[in-house]
Amino acid sequence: MALKSLKKQRRIQVIALAAVALVVSTALIGYAMRDGINFFRSPSQVVEEPPQPNEVFRIGGLVEEGSLVRGDGETIRFNVTDGGAVVPVTYTGVLPDLFEENQGMVGTGRYVDGVFVAQEILARHDETYMPKEVVDALKEQGVYQEPGS
Template identity: 85%
Template sequence: MKSLKKTRRIQVIALAALALVVSTALIGYAMRDGINFFRSPAQVLAEPPGPTEVFRIGGLVAEGSLQRGQGETIRFAVTDGGATIPVHYTGVLPDLFEENQGMVGTGKYVNGIFEASEILAKHDETYMPKEVVDALKEQGVYKDPNGS
């Protein structure tokens, strides 16, 4: 009798462990497309991602790089002070998008050009995404808008 109880207990524990492993694997598989890693322009040039990898890039819109009105595609460059990456985006840019302002884009790096599927711009004069601030500080070009 005791042997049967032990066997059942081991079977229940093994089944629970198997269910935990399977559910963790399914959750990871489902989330694989929803995770976008952030990279600065310097990181993209140092270790270029594959053409199918979706990631986020952020920095400042390089001065003099914004080109509008040539078809639907808008061209500009994003910089972190150490490197500059050309960006192509088809769509409507946020109202606050302009040169020398912070931005974060989601997309793919194909043939030396970041093809953005989404562009986010800062939403007021003091906000900049933390990843962009960190990348600019790393390059030594960050200027605190509060003067501190």
């Protein structure tokens, strides 16, 4: 009788230990990913509810025509728009080859003093591709046109 009780107690301990390990590993994964999850915002959303300067997020839209200015050194300035709002962007680095005005882009960075300071810029990679979030934001503002139209 004592042997069955000991096995049952050991099984309960193993299950409890596995549950604790699961909770701890889930918490560690969440903690590790906290900086890796960047929320997407359209220019209209950024203007309506400006994020905190320390929040890293993604912005996407079209590069506004006539706004691309290459400054001193590697700093580039341009505006990104979804047709409803315009957000100025600064980026220091080399732009992707396909980056140009009136084309889709997604940037990762922070919104500081009314300017999106980009750490990374991505451009569309072929004639028909644009990130889903950018397409949705442009459709919401009524400025998206299907490729080839």
